[in-house]
Amino acid sequence: xxxxxxxxxxxxxxxxxxxxxxxxxxxxxxxxxxxxxxxxxxxxxxxxxxxxxxxxxxxxxxxxxxxxxxxxxxxxxxxxxxxxxxxxxxxxxxxxxxxxxxxxxxxxxxxxxxxxxxxxxxxxxxxxxxxxxxxxxxxxxxxxxxxxxxxxxxxxxxxxxxxxxxxxxxxxxxxxxxxxxxxxxxxx
Numbered sequence: 001x002x003x004x005x006x007x008x009x010x011x012x013x014x015x016x017x018x019x020x021x022x023x024x025x026x027x028x029x030x031x032x033x034x035x036x037x038x039x040x041x042x043x044x045x046x047x048x049x050x051x052x053x054x055x056x057x058x059x060x061x062x063x064x065x066x067x068x069x070x071x072x073x074x075x076x077x078x079x080x081x082x083x084x085x086x087x088x089x090x091x092x093x094x095x096x097x098x099x100x101x102x103x104x105x106x107x108x109x110x111x112x113x114x115x116x117x118x119x120x121x122x123x124x125x126x127x128x129x130x131x132x133x134x135x136x137x138x139x140x141x142x143x144x145x146x147x148x149x150x151x152x153x154x155x156x157x158x159x160x161x162x163x164x165x166x167x168x169x170x171x172x173x174x175x176x177x178x179x180x181x182x183x184x185x186x187x188x
Contacts, residue, residue, distance in 0.1 A: 036157060036166075041149035042070025043110065048144075049157045049166045050127070052136040060084070060134055062125030062142075062156055063118050063166075068110045074148045076116075077107035081142035081156075085129035092121050101126075107147065120164055134158045 038045040046065040053060050068074060079087040089104045099121075108123055110116050118124050125144075134140060139155040146152070159166055 036155075038152055038154055040146065040152040041074075042072075043068055043074060043146060043149050043152075045144065045152065045154065047157070047166045048142075048154045049159050049163075050134055050140070051163050052158050052161045053130060053134045054161075055133045057130055057133065058128065060127045060130060061090075061120065062087075062127060063120065064125075064144075064154075065118070066110050066116045068112055068114055068116075071112050072148070073112050074110045074146050075107040076110060076144060077147050078145045079125060079143050080145075081127050081140065083130060083132050083134065083140045083142075084127035085131065086127075087142065088126045088128065089123070090126040091123050110146075136160050 036047045038048075044067040046067070048062060048064040050060050050062045062079075066076065076089055078089060081087050089108050090101055091104055091108075092099055092101050094100075103126070104123075108116065108118075116123065136158055138158045140158060141153070141155055144152045144154055157166065
């Protein structure tokens, strides 16, 4: 009896089903989660997100992670949003005992080989003159503009009001600052 026939017979006798099931389960476990990232030049942008806003809110914040895999610095200098009339790059910083927000007129430097995180209570994209409320679970379109890499189209995933990170509903953890008390910011 040839060896290929014996192997085929062994597979028929029950070896095949457990092997196929085990392979299928391994593929399911190894399947990647839905990615929400972008690349332009040497820059990799991870999960642009924003928070849901109340009807009538005038402003909102955008958050993301930028990796510069290149050998030269770049700058995030602005953007556009289908849902806002104006997009600026801002930072929150302590001045004495007070947390203040200000526009970074020259943009935000993304050093070569570095990762820069835009998050609540820190650097962020500021969406001003909102033209519609941002609804939790939706995605809204915009662009990010970099001084060297150029313009990148992105979708901002709208997370829950008060989210402190993508996929994390609820109030911001201690140490993050509530921006809702600032002029033009949405109330939670």
